[in-house]
Amino acid sequence: MAPFAIAVGWILNGSMPIKRKMSAKKAARITRSAKIAGNGAGNGHSSSSRPLLTLEVSPSISPRNKIAIPQFHGPVPPGFLHPGSAISVSHFTLEDVGRILAEASELEAMPAARRALRYTKRRVALLFYESSTRTRTSFELAAKSLGADTALVSALSSSIEKGESLKDTGITLRSLGAECIILRHPNSGAPYLLARSTGLPILNAGDGSHEHPSQALLDLRTILAHLPPSARTAGKRNHSIGDRALQGVTVTIVGDILHSRVARSNALLLPRLGARVIFCGPEVLLPECAAAIGPGVEIERDFERALKQSNVVMMLRIQKERLAGLEIDLEDYIEQYQLHMQRLAAHAPAAIVLHPGPVIRGLEITGEIADGPNSVVAEQVYHGSIIRMALLARALDAHPKRNEQSSKNR
Amino acid sequence: MTTILIQGGHLVDPSTGMDERRDLYLRDGRVAALELPGKLNALAKKEKTTIVNATGMVVAPGLVDIHVHLREPGQAYKETIASGTHAAAAGGFTSVCAMPNTSPVNDSPEITRWMQAADRKAVARVFPIAAATLGSRGEAVADCKSLQAAGAVAVSDDGKPILEGSIMLEALVQAGRVGLPVIQHAEDTRVTQGASMNAGALAFRLGLRGMSVDAESGIVERDIELLSRLRKSDPASRAHLHVAHLSTAKALEAVRRAKRSGLHVTCEVAPHHFALTQAAIGDYNTDAKMNPPLRNEEDRAALIGGIMDGTVDAIATDHAPHALHEKEQEFERAPNGIIGLETALGLSLLVLHRQHRMPLTRVLALLSSQPAQLLHLKHRGSLAVGSFADVVLFRPNDDWPFHACESKSKSRNTPFDGWKLPGRIQMTICEGRIVHDARFSAK
Ligand SMILES: [Zn+2]
Numbered sequence: 001m002a003p004f005a006i007a008v009g010w011i012l013n014g015s016m017p018i019k020r021k022m023s024a025k026k027a028a029r030i031t032r033s034a035k036i037a038g039n040g041a042g043n044g045h046s047s048s049s050r051p052l053l054t055l056e057v058s059p060s061i062s063p064r065n066k067i068a069i070p071q072f073h074g075p076v077p078p079g080f081l082h083p084g085s086a087i088s089v090s091h092f093t094l095e096d097v098g099r100i101l102a103e104a105s106e107l108e109a110m111p112a113a114r115r116a117l118r119y120t121k122r123r124v125a126l127l128f129y130e131s132s133t134r135t136r137t138s139f140e141l142a143a144k145s146l147g148a149d150t151a152l153v154s155a156l157s158s159s160i161e162k163g164e165s166l167k168d169t170g171i172t173l174r175s176l177g178a179e180c181i182i183l184r185h186p187n188s189g190a191p192y193l194l195a196r197s198t199g200l201p202i203l204n205a206g207d208g209s210h211e212h213p214s215q216a217l218l219d220l221r222t223i224l225a226h227l228p229p230s231a232r233t234a235g236k237r238n239h240s241i242g243d244r245a246l247q248g249v250t251v252t253i254v255g256d257i258l259h260s261r262v263a264r265s266n267a268l269l270l271p272r273l274g275a276r277v278i279f280c281g282p283e284v285l286l287p288e289c290a291a292a293i294g295p296g297v298e299i300e301r302d303f304e305r306a307l308k309q310s311n312v313v314m315m316l317r318i319q320k321e322r323l324a325g326l327e328i329d330l331e332d333y334i335e336q337y338q339l340h341m342q343r344l345a346a347h348a349p350a351a352i353v354l355h356p357g358p359v360i361r362g363l364e365i366t367g368e369i370a371d372g373p374n375s376v377v378a379e380q381v382y383h384g385s386i387i388r389m390a391l392l393a394r395a396l397d398a399h400p401k402r403n404e405q406s407s408k409n410r
Numbered sequence: 411m412t413t414i415l416i417q418g419g420h421l422v423d424p425s426t427g428m429d430e431r432r433d434l435y436l437r438d439g440r441v442a443a444l445e446l447p448g449k450l451n452a453l454a455k456k457e458k459t460t461i462v463n464a465t466g467m468v469v470a471p472g473l474v475d476i477h478v479h480l481r482e483p484g485q486a487y488k489e490t491i492a493s494g495t496h497a498a499a500a501g502g503f504t505s506v507c508a509m510p511n512t513s514p515v516n517d518s519p520e521i522t523r524w525m526q527a528a529d530r531k532a533v534a535r536v537f538p539i540a541a542a543t544l545g546s547r548g549e550a551v552a553d554c555k556s557l558q559a560a561g562a563v564a565v566s567d568d569g570k571p572i573l574e575g576s577i578m579l580e581a582l583v584q585a586g587r588v589g590l591p592v593i594q595h596a597e598d599t600r601v602t603q604g605a606s607m608n609a610g611a612l613a614f615r616l617g618l619r620g621m622s623v624d625a626e627s628g629i630v631e632r633d634i635e636l637l638s639r640l641r642k643s644d645p646a647s648r649a650h651l652h653v654a655h656l657s658t659a660k661a662l663e664a665v666r667r668a669k670r671s672g673l674h675v676t677c678e679v680a681p682h683h684f685a686l687t688q689a690a691i692g693d694y695n696t697d698a699k700m701n702p703p704l705r706n707e708e709d710r711a712a713l714i715g716g717i718m719d720g721t722v723d724a725i726a727t728d729h730a731p732h733a734l735h736e737k738e739q740e741f742e743r744a745p746n747g748i749i750g751l752e753t754a755l756g757l758s759l760l761v762l763h764r765q766h767r768m769p770l771t772r773v774l775a776l777l778s779s780q781p782a783q784l785l786h787l788k789h790r791g792s793l794a795v796g797s798f799a800d801v802v803l804f805r806p807n808d809d810w811p812f813h814a815c816e817s818k819s820k821s822r823n824t825p826f827d828g829w830k831l832p833g834r835i836q837m838t839i840c841e842g843r844i845v846h847d848a849r850f851s852a853k
Contacts, residue, residue, distance in 0.1 A: 167738055187740035188617035189694030197738075208742070209617030261617060292611035325603055 076199035084180070084201030084398030086213045086391050087191045089269040097269070098241035100217060101224075104383075104390035112145065115389075119396050120147035125178035127153045127169065127194075128205075129185045134357050135205050138381070139182045139214075142388035148396070151178065166190060167197040174198045180395040183207070201395035203388075209259045209322065214391055215356050216265035218384040220273070222376055223249065223312055225383070226352050246275035252306045253279055254337055255316035255364050257286040259323075262356045263316060264293065271296025280306040281337060284326050285318070303337050307347035314354045315339055315364045330363070340366045344374060352376045412842055413437045415454040418447060419464025419803065423471055424775035425792035434469055435459075436799035439842035443795060464803050467836055470774050472504025472534075472800030473755065474781040474791045477568070477593075477654055477678060477726035479747070480506070482530065483521065484513025489731040489820045491530040494751070496818040497729070498534040499838045499846035501751040504800035505782065505790050506534055506729075510541040511569035517541035517552045519560035526561050533845040534838075535800075537563045537787060542581045542592055548573055554584045563785045566593035568654055571629055573599060579636045586640075586649030591676070591785065593652045596629035596661060597621070597702065606742045608688045608703040616694070618742065621703055627660035634668045634675060641673065652784065653677035655728050657702035659712030666721045676784055678726040681750060681757040682825070684713045690825050696737045696744035697825045700730070714766060717776065724781035727754045731821030749819045753812055755804065756831025763806075764832060770806065799842040808834040 085091070092100075107115060124143040128136055136152070143150045153173065164172075166185070173181055180201045183191050188208030195202040206212040223246065251270055257263045257279050267277050277297045279290055291299045300306040307313065318328070339353065353365070353374045361367045369375060414436040421432035421444065433450045435443040437457075443450060454461060475498065481489040489497075491508070498506050508525060510516035516525065522538045530536070540562035544550045546569070554565060565585050572578045572594060585592045602621045607613050609620025630653055637651050656662055656677040668675040682700065687707050690698040698704060716722045730747025737744050758777060762768040782791030789797045814827040838846035 165735065165738070166740060185740070187742045189741045192693045193738070193740060207617070211617070258614070259617075264615070264617065287614060289611040289614050293615050 076196055078196075080199060081192075081195055082199060082201040082395075082398065084395035085191075085195055085203070086395070087195065087202060087204045087207075088211050089213045089216050089265045092213075092269075094241055094243060094272065097217070097220075097273075100387070100390045100394060101221060101241060103393055104221065104386045107146075107389045107393065108386045115145055116147040118146045118393070119143075122146075122148040122179055122396050123151070123177045124148045124180050124182065124392065124396075125151045125153060125173045125176075126182045126205075127155070127173065127184070129155050129183075129190075130206070132184050132206065134381070135184060135214075135384075138384045139203070139205060139388050139392075142385050143182075143392055145385075146389055146392055146396075148392070151176070166193055170194045170198040170200070174200055180392065201398060203391055203395060206261050208261070209264075210261050211265045211268075212261040212356075213265050213269075214384065214388055215262045216269045217391070218380055218387040219262075219266055219314070219354055219356075220269060221383040221387055222354060222380050223251070223270075223275075223352070225379070226376065241273060243272060244274045246270060246273040249274070249311050250276040250278060250309045251312040251314060252300075252310040253277060253314045253316065254303065254306070254339070255281050255285065256318045257281050257290055257316070259285075259319040260316050262314075266314065267293050267297045276309075278306045278309065282328070282333065284328055304343065304347050307343065307351070310348050310351050312354060313339065313344075313348060313351050314356075316356070317358065317360055317364060334363065338364060338366065339369050341368045341372065344369065344372075349374075354380055356380070412439075413442070413454070413457050413459040414462060414799070414839065414842065414844075415450055415459045416462045416464050416469055416801065416803065417451075419467045419469035421469045421793065422771050422774055423779075423793040424771045425471065425779040426794050427771075428793070429771050432469070434793065434801065436801070436839065436842050439799050440789075441793055441795050441797045441799055444793065462803070462837065464836075466805060467803045468770070468806050469793075470802050470804075471778040471791045471793050471797070472802050472838060472840060473502045473774075473777045474505040474507075474724075474787060475503050475727050475729070475751065475754070475777075476507040476539075476564075476724055476781045476785055477680070478506045478508055478729040478751065479511065479731065480508045480525075480536070481731060482512060483516075483524065487820070488733055488736075491525060491532050491536060493818065493820045494729070494731070495532040495534040495536065496846075497749065497751040499840065500818045500835065501753070502755050502802035502804060502835045502838050502846075503751055504534050504798075504802070504838060504840040504845075505537060505787055506751075507537045507539050507563055507785060509539055509566060509568040511546060511567075515541050515546045517544050517546065517557075519556045522557055522560040522562050533843075534840050535790070535798075537561070537785065539564045539566050539568070539593060541565065542567045542572055542585070543577060546570060548577055551577065551580045551584050554588050554590055558588045558590055562590065563787065564591045564593050564652065566595065566654065568593060568595045571595050571597050571599060573629075575632060575636060578633060579640065582637060582640055582649040582651065583644075583647070586647050589648050589650075589786070591650040591652045593654050594629065594633055595654050596626045596633070596656070598625040598628050601625050604742070606699060606703070607691060608705045610688075610706065612688050612691070612706075616691070621701075623658045623660050623705075623709070626656075626658050626702055627664055630656075630661040630664045634664055634673060637668070637673050637675065638671070648674075650674045650676070652723075655680045655683065655702055655726070656716075656722070657683045657705050657709065657713070659709050662712055662716045662721060666716070669721065676723040677721070678724040678781070679713050679717060679722045680726060680728045681754050681761075682728075682748060684710060684717065685757045685761050686710070686825065691741075694741040695825065696739065696741055697748060697823050697827075699741060699744055699746055700728070700748055701746035714761070717762060718766065718768060722776070723784055725754065725758055725776045726781065727751055729819075730823075731819050732823050733821060734823075737823045748824050749817060749821055750824070751819070752817055753824065753826045753829070753831060755802075755833050755835065756810075756812065756829075757826070759806065759832040799839060801837075801839040802835060803837040803839075804833045804835045806833050808832070810834040 188210035480494040540557040542565035546567040613620035727750030778791035
């Protein structure tokens with residue numbers, strides 16, 4: 001196993017005036033603590049795989065906001081899940097969804113300078129085991145605009161083995177003062193492991209083919225913004241969103257459903273608000289059992305027939321990296337499932353077109369669609385940063401109930 | 411000369427059909443006598459015998475598990491033959507058959523003998539199952555004759571299948587010649603790459619690759635076809651196919667048909683497959699990850715049906731210890747398997763006896779006499795006079811909580827932590843030696 005290095009750096013928020021330089025002694029102390037946390041947490045891995053931790057602290061620091069010495073917290077009780085976590089949309093009640101949307105609107109309306117005082121110096125770690133410029137930047141900017149410090153840990157390499165366990169990395173980040181971890185991971189369910197290991201609120205920024213809750217919420221906000229004004233009540237002052245907020249709305253999700261966490265989170269969330277969700281794609285990318293994910297979800301393999309019923313079309317990228325062993329003929333796929341102008345104009349001229357990105361122009365959608373009047377991709381990105389601010393606020397505000405036990409434990 | 415008198419218990423011996431109050435007399439590691447209560451008291455007095463009071467207890471043959479992973483040689487951090495057999499004794503087992511997927515793989519008479527050596531400090535009898543092919547690589551069939559001479563009771567590449575049809579056929583022929591069963595881990599690994607649970611709606615929901623039912627049944631059907639062809643070409647062949655940890659209704663049906671047509675096909679089912687469904691995975695609980703995976707309710711019900719109607723020949727645990735840090739990983743990265751020796755009797759009594767009203771003697775047959783016969787373990791799984799003095803004493807209606815932290819195994823990977831199970835085990839005797847005694851067992 002090759003040695004593996006994580007570079008941890010709390011990137012201090014630029015909006016805070018920082019005057020004094022941190023003493024070399026203090027910096028050394030922090031580095032040492034980080035190393036101790038890294039070594040002490042090892043559980044049976046060989047010493048060669050021990051992580052090399054380097055803590056880079058920004059050049060200057062305010063004495064009032066000095067970095068606390070990392071403190072150790074005890075083990076997490078079994079079954080405990082921090083209530084500020086956002087791992088699966090299935091954990092949200094409709095009230096939670098309403099509250100998140102209301103919080104988003106509130107933060108959106110707030111002057112940036114005031115917003116930046118909201119969570120000044122609170123610590124948020126971004127732990128990314130998969131590359132993702134879009135989601136990472138969105139979360140990072142959301143955290144910074146709330147005044148929080150962020151640290152990016154990128155355990156990314158195509159050639160080196162990951163030596164440290166997710167559990168140990170999480171404990172290390174917690175010891176370094178992280179109050180919330182945003183996790184992107186190639187394995188489905190990894191956020192649960194991190195949540196159980198650290199007891200911290202975990203924001204799932206995409207885990208394998210499982211879920212991507214912030215994406216579903218930002219898609220929801222995008223769709224709500226395009227409802228006729230008479231229907232638009234959700235997420236406003238009264239903090240509530242009903243199970244009929246999306247009544248009459250049909251959302252077709254097209255493409256690589258099998259590997260899409262975006263499809264799953266949307267299919268689990270939108271029908272609860274009254275929407276109809278249609279999965280559309282070829283058998284290899286959309287098994288029959290997919291419709292069983294929940295009520296209000298159906299399968300239509302004929303793209304044009306699905307389009308005819310749709311107000312919202314969500315196009316997905318084919319995840320080549322997850323195809324392993326599956327065969328798909330791209331030419332045939334494009335023929336049947338690409339969204340192009342002709343198809344849209346003929347079958348759903350009034351629909352809005354969403355795409356979680358990254359868009360592969362010329363494959364699932366044409367450039368004309370991406371840049372065309374139906375596309376709301378840029379709006380999605382905007383709503384993404386607002387929703388992620390709201391999720392961070394929820395994570396940093398929530399107080400854990402320590403004695404909460406999973407009801408599943410027998 | 412050591413002697414033990416087990417007094418006042420209710421003796422249940424499926425091998426003889428005994429199901430009555432009897433006193434049992436053990437001498438020199440063998441069953442010496444069984445008589446009406448009190449009849450052996452004088453003899454006991456004369457021989458200064460150790461007396462065990464079994465009032466209110468069932469006295470049964472020591473249990474036989476034909477599918478365990480004891481991890482030695484090579485992975486002593488998970489389990490050793492000593493720790494694994496202690497767990498066996500605590501679970502009422504006196505004979506365990508150890509799979510060869512050790513490190514190195516047990517494909518030689520040397521390792522087979524090493525596993526049975528006194529230095530291993532086993533407290534239950536260990537019967538090695540040797541690799542069916544060299545290194546379990548599925549390429550060349552191992553030397554069944556010398557392995558049998560060293561003590562192997564079957565051959566198997568468990569952990570993986572013998573995938574190549576021609577090699578499987580050759581294994582059936584070679585092993586059949588010396589009367590050894592070939593135990594197949596039925597999984598078409600060509601279609602289970604990267605899979606970590608049962609295929610279907612739940613796997614889709616969790617975003618995990620699934621193992622299809624056909625990946626198991628396809629291999630079982632293929633093997634039955636091979637055996638049938640072999641019998642046609644050589645009617646005198648003693649070839650015996652045994653399907654390990656059968657988990658699907660479809661594979662069970664294939665075995666049922668094969669038995670009806672007179673083929674020598676047998677199968678075993680693990681307690682977790684009749685006690686749990688894939689729902690136990692919950693939020694990616696790696697202690698509910700095993701291979702074959704937990705299936706759906708229809709499969710579970712079919713397995714219970716197969717146990718009730720006699721299609722299933724044995725209950726075997728597939729005891730598969732893994733260290734905590736190995737299971738505390740991402741679900742897809744965590745190794746397969748759970749420990750099972752200490753919960754097998756309790757789960758069998760709970761599901762089969764209590765919930766499905768299977769007579770106690772039949773439950774015990776599946777856990778002792780039948781597996782012993784299946785692998786030709788002579789004088790095991792029986793309390794007939796002359797048998798090995800392998801005995802388990804338990805209270806069938808005394809429900810007890812299983813706590814993983816109290817397990818005698820080195821590992822703790824079980825989905826049954828905290829379960830209340832019937833049949834508290836009071837004592838286990840292996841070849842006349844008391845190897846587990848609840849009165850002295852550290853809590
Ligand atoms: Zn196996």
